[in-house]
Amino acid sequence: MIRFGPAGNSESFYNEGYKNTHEAFKWLEAMGLDAYEYQCGRGVFLKQDTAEKIGDEAKAHGVALSLHAPYYINLAGTDNEKLEKSIGHIEKSIEAARWMGARRVVVHPGGIGGDSRHAAMKRAMRVFVDIMKNMPGSGLISPELMGKINQLGNLDEIIEFCSADDSIIPTLDFGHLNSRENGSLDSPEAYEKVILRLADGIGWDRTRRLHVHFSRIEYTARGGEKRHWTMADKQYGPEFDHLIPVLIKHRMEPVIISESSGTMAEDAALMKRRYFDAIDGN
Ligand SMILES: [Zn+2]
Structure with missing residues (x-):
């Protein structure tokens, strides 16, 4: 089934007096939401009992x-010590995900640095294949399509990462794609082209179960992604409404995570409403 939810906690959640993430799931259920992405972007500091409490509450409320x-994970790095650290971050993320019963661990592949794109990708791919083979729980890893041009993780590179193992479901961030391709997602047809390209690369089974990040993102032509905005900031693309007919046409059932700035739960609920309105023919 298709699911919608926020990346982390909305400002409104804290403004209503809540302090702990395990309190978020009842709140999300009341908003009609059924997905949640726990944020370890600045490191995995979670204790096992906290993670288990989060997992129990999420389960109890259908999230x-x-x-x-x-x-700061970088699979393309040339410094061995830093590379070991990156691998350690992935290991810790998988451990925390297992404690809470999370189904995906979203990972940024890394940066190109001063190297050629091709050489960086080759290094990252070698490390990634090794992780997929040898790290327990690596089937949870979901490589993310990235928004800055000097980051690894354009659409073709994400498809290549997915070739490392048939189980890998990628994270397609449409705001990122639109940013790194200078506003390419300007119509339903443009979205469909991406979905068809992905299905061609990884098959329809995985494409239908995609992990999606969605937000309006400001970008520059030279660098790509600059800043995340909210669904109300309509001067920035891309449009979620253009994705809806593609999701329906290809019977897709992704998990859709809003990465809006501060209003991620509200914007996830808004996307869910727009999607089901379209299903109902409104
Ligand atoms: Zn990300």
């Missing part, structure tokens, strides 16, 4: 969990 691994 499917994913976990975002630390941002």
Whole structure:
């Protein structure tokens, strides 16, 4: 089934006096939401009992969990010590995900640095294949399509990462794709082209179960992603409404996570409403 939810906690959640993430799931259920991405972008500091409490509450309220691994993972690095650290971050993320029963661990592949794109990708791929083979729980890893041009993780590179193992479901961030391709997602047809390209690369089974990040993102032509905005900031693309007919046409059942700035739960609920309005023919 298709699911919608926020990346982390909305400002309104804290403004209503809540302090702990395990309190978020009842709140999300009341908003009609059924997914949540736990944020470990700045590191995995979670204790086992906290993670288990989060997992229990999420389950009790019908919310499917994913976990975002630390941002500073770089699989293409040339410094062995840093590479070991990156691998350690992935290991810790998987451990925390298992404690809370999360189904996906979203991982940024890394940066190109001063190297050629091709050489960086080759290094990252070698490390990634090794992780997929040897790390327990690696089937949870979901490589993310990235928004900055000098980051690994354009659409073709994500498809290549997915070739490392048939179980890998990628995270397709449409705001990122639109940013790194200078506003390419300007119509339903443009979205469909992406979905068809992905299905061609990884098959329809995995494409239908995609993990999706969605937000309006400001970008520059030279660098790509600059800043995340909210669904109300309509001067920034891409449009979620253009994705809806593609989801329906291809019978897709993704988990859709809003990464809006501050209003992620509200914007996830808004996307869910727009989707089901379209299903109902409104
Ligand atoms: Zn991310």
